[in-house]
Amino acid sequence: xxxxxxxxxxxxxxxxDLPIVQAxxxxxxxxxxxxxxxxxxxxxxxxxxxxxxxxxxxxxxEVRAETDEEPLNLNFFxxxxxxxxxxxxWLAALKPYYAEEGxxxxxxxxxxxxFDATMCEAVEAARPEIVSFHFGLPDEALLARVRRxxxxxIGNATTVAEAEWLAAGRCDAIIAQGAEAGGxxxxxxxxxKPVPLAxxxxxxxxxxxxxxxGGIVDGAGIVEALRLGASAVQIxxxxxxxxxxxxxxxxxxxxxxxxxxxxxxxxxxxxxxARGIRNRLMREIGPVSEAAPAFPYxxxxxxxxxKKAEAEGRGDYSPLWAGAGVARVRAMPATELTxxxxxxxxxxxx
Numbered sequence: 001x002x003x004x005x006x007x008x009x010x011x012x013x014x015x016x017d018l019p020i021v022q023a024x025x026x027x028x029x030x031x032x033x034x035x036x037x038x039x040x041x042x043x044x045x046x047x048x049x050x051x052x053x054x055x056x057x058x059x060x061x062e063v064r065a066e067t068d069e070e071p072l073n074l075n076f077f078x079x080x081x082x083x084x085x086x087x088x089x090w091l092a093a094l095k096p097y098y099a100e101e102g103x104x105x106x107x108x109x110x111x112x113x114x115f116d117a118t119m120c121e122a123v124e125a126a127r128p129e130i131v132s133f134h135f136g137l138p139d140e141a142l143l144a145r146v147r148r149x150x151x152x153x154i155g156n157a158t159t160v161a162e163a164e165w166l167a168a169g170r171c172d173a174i175i176a177q178g179a180e181a182g183g184x185x186x187x188x189x190x191x192x193k194p195v196p197l198a199x200x201x202x203x204x205x206x207x208x209x210x211x212x213x214g215g216i217v218d219g220a221g222i223v224e225a226l227r228l229g230a231s232a233v234q235i236x237x238x239x240x241x242x243x244x245x246x247x248x249x250x251x252x253x254x255x256x257x258x259x260x261x262x263x264x265x266x267x268x269x270x271x272x273x274a275r276g277i278r279n280r281l282m283r284e285i286g287p288v289s290e291a292a293p294a295f296p297y298x299x300x301x302x303x304x305x306x307k308k309a310e311a312e313g314r315g316d317y318s319p320l321w322a323g324a325g326v327a328r329v330r331a332m333p334a335t336e337l338t339x340x341x342x343x344x345x346x347x348x349x350x
Contacts, residue, residue: 004349009209010231013172014071014130014152017041018342020222021175021211022334023236024075024132025183025245026050026112028321031062032244036334038063038070041342043130045073049112053122060126071129073154076115078136078188079272079295089291090301097281097317101308108300112270120145130154136188137170154211156186159193160203167206175234176200178214180324182237184274185265192273194265201228215324219344226345235341237323242334250315251277260326269319271298277320 005011010019022037023029024047034044044063048056056074063072091105098104113119115138123131123146131146132154138146146153155171157163166174177186178197185192195203197214204210212225213234225233240247241255254260254277265273266287272295278287281302292298305317330337 006226006349007209007231010173010211013209014043015069016043016071016232018338019226019232020338020341021045021073021232021234022239022338023183023213023234024048024073025236025239025321027319028240028245028247030244030246031059031066033239033242033246033334034063034072035066036242036244037239037338038067038072040335040338041070042338043071043073045075045132048074048119048122049077049114049134050110053118056119056122057125060128071152073130073132074123074126074128075132075134076119076138077112077134078138079112079114081111081114081296082294085293085297087293087297087301090289090293090298093285093289093291094301094305097305101305103304103308105301106304106307109303109306111299112296115142117142123151124149127151132156132175134184134186136186137166143170156213157204158185158187158200159189159195160200162187162189163204163206163210165189167208171208173209173211173231174204174206175211175213176204176230178212180215180275181213182263182275182323182326183321184270184272187273192265197225198228201225201230204229217323217325217328219341219346219348221325222341222345223348237326238329238337238341239334240322240326241329241331242337243331244334248310248315248318250310250313251318251320253313254315254320255322255326256329256331258327260320260322261324263322263324263326267292267295267298269299269302271295274319274321275323277315277322277326279318279320280314280316
């Protein structure tokens, strides 16, 4: 789809047809979602933080088998994974729920893994067009290896200071993640200080292309972000309603409803601030608890509770990540959604 976009720097950098990045979304995205977005001309993304290096290589190959020359983004987390913390306070807080549900703390969920040398080897083997990072960047040696593959490097900024740090020769483009964005806030410099997307876009003044993220679910949102200085947009919540997204049944049931607009930042499900729809656990414990172990360990103790509730159609203990536009998402296949978003934007751009 040929569109006279106001700023072509992102398209020139990535060779994408559309200035749209399908957000990675660990736990909700995968091969089918990436392929669907790419077939319509968007950048497809694979969330790699919960994959093994071999899974990264195999999934990238699966995407390649279904697409032609559309750019693929592999996304990684850059947190520090310390020793397993003391979970006693968290287990005590959850004890009444174990009793009510008739379960015990069981096998932990797969941890979100940080980018390391073995993951870097997977990037070198897969050779994606784009590699993006959340929670900062890997160390200089690993980043240099990524660059030598020829990949475009994209970082995530939640503040002006983070954007300037990333733009200082470290990244080829920057995601400006506004407070409206669903899922984990990617802060890494000075704590969690969410800034509304429009304010963030106006304040960021860097030479590299800026990708707007946060609450964008339709063409009007795309055009507004472009007019505020973005070269492209990253969209996640709108893709949650596609059949290709691997969200839980209770999560999917809330998408597109006004009830889903009741959301907050919470650390209960991972140990780090992430924006999601309020559920029972968030209401009764409070969205933020000092008892929750540090990222990414808080999810361990919730595994059995989540499994039991989701099997019964309840999202009481599940991370229901969603951005500010969740009540307006539309259920359609990923390719159709991408084409619809671009068409809406084209009509508004005139």
